[in-house]
Amino acid sequence: MIKLIRTSTIPESMNILLKGQLKFLGEFFDITAISGENSYLEELVERENVQVFPIEMQRKIAPVNDFISLIKLYFYLRKVRPTIIHSITPKAGLLSMLAGKMAGVPIRMHTFTGLIFPTRTGFMQALLIKMDQLLCWAATNIYPEGKGVESDLKKFKITTKPLKVIANGNVNGIDLDYYSRKEINDDVTELLKKELHIEKDDFVFIFVGRIVGDKGINELIEAFIGLKSKKSKLLLVGTFEEELDPLQKGTYDEIQRNGNIITVGFQKDVRPYFSISDVLAFPSYREGFPNVVMQAGAMELPSVVSDINGCNEIIVQNENGLIVPSRNVEKLRAAMEQMINNKENYLKMKSNARKMIEQRYDRNFVWKALLDEYNRLLVNEKINPNV
Structure with missing residues (x-):
């Protein structure tokens, strides 16, 4: 051979x-x-x-x-x-x-x-x-x-x-058989919600990736704490890389003290965490073609992403998510507010999320x-x- x-x-x-x-x-x-x-x-x-x-x-x-x-x-x-x-x-x-x-x-x-x-x-x-x-x-x-x-x-x-x-x-x-809500048992999601103190009416934004500056975490934390809704949670799945790309001290301190920001570290299987979430928030500065945005879509989550390579190819504005300028806290916050408050548009984007991945990225x-x-x-x- x-x-x-x-x-x-x-x-x-x-x-x-x-x-x-x-x-x-x-x-x-x-x-x-x-x-x-x-x-x-x-x-x-x-x-x-x-x-x-x-x-x-x-x-x-x-x-x-x-x-x-x-x-x-x-x-x-x-x-x-x-x-x-x-x-x-x-x-x-x-x-x-x-x-x-x-x-x-x-x-x-x-x-x-x-x-x-x-x-x-x-x-x-x-x-x-x-x-x-x-x-x-x-x-x-x-x-x-x-x-x-x-x-x-x-x-x-x-x-x-x-x-x-x-x-x-x-x-x-994307392995569409693996990244599917059908693969995650309801008992698993209920137990995970209980462990993480996520209530039934909480609106959960999830970020999956390295918890570093280049992924837009400083802007994400600032946007999240400025949300008007007090029934929102931010779930951070990934590891901090303080040697390569540390967060601003104020960002790190906010993550540690804010009860509505949940950190769970690196997870080999991210599907249960997608299953308990409502929207992927991914305000990265640079990507090639981010797997996490496709994974979230396959798990039926719309996304808020920055207008960068890859993200703006996977996400179509107001079809399966929202695209905002990179490093712009106000636009990011406004998009997150829209996801919470515009229920009709949110449900449309959610219903499109998986089928748009199926059509292009199997x-x-x-x-x-x-x-x-x-x-x-x-x-x-x-x-x-x-x-």
Whole structure:
């Protein structure tokens, strides 16, 4: 079978973002997953039935460590001689594409799941742009996760190579059988509500993701505490990352003391939390193509999202959610108030939420489109996909 290498900077990315996909592709390719070593990488072996090879890669810019990772990748690729290497996440993309080019891997694919440089300024933005330009120079094929990412790659002149969005965007699509309210027992939701002190007439906004500044948490907390409705709750599902992107002190203090703000940390299964909520609030500064917005939609939740890449492709204004300007507390608060007070519009958006995900992002459709792309590239290289 043709050898395919998939890489990500940290194993959590591959484990979560590509769930089920590697097992599907394993029917057609000999797959090895490369990322840092921890339990998430080990889980891939059991769940996805693929081989793994641990190589540590730093998320931050770390020249010495990055060079060591690059050399390790190069020697591994020279040893196993794969036909395809396909990376996600920024650092793994840069190192994998460079190592792949050095090692002579014929098909070198990178999917941009999100861009960091549009939210940076000055020297840091210039450095990040140069890194992405270098990545694209070393890659043979480049895939923006959505139209917004594609637009930014063109706008900032990251590459002149052709860009292609697979299917309708997103790296993996949604497992609609798994993300379904039918899968969550009513007894589970009632018990969870009781544990979290959520009453029957509470209107619950939920955020799922890293509890950091870049996800718009400072603005979300400010907007929430300004709501007129006193029967609202804000449920935060995710971990704080105080070293990488700390919240403002006032935000953190408010989260700790406000009884209507509930934190539950990281949850492997977020479905019960969606099931006890009314609206996803996701005011992130930057995304590629956010899984959480699709997951919420599949769980029949409308969303309030910021007007950024991915979010504004999944959400259609007043159809399955509301779109507000990024970093704008007043517009965010107004949208949240509208969700509470305009019952007719809320119910319309709620009824549309799942079917709009079904129509565009079923994972089987996304997987088939990716398999077709691999086979197309193999044919272009005059390699028989069925070898």
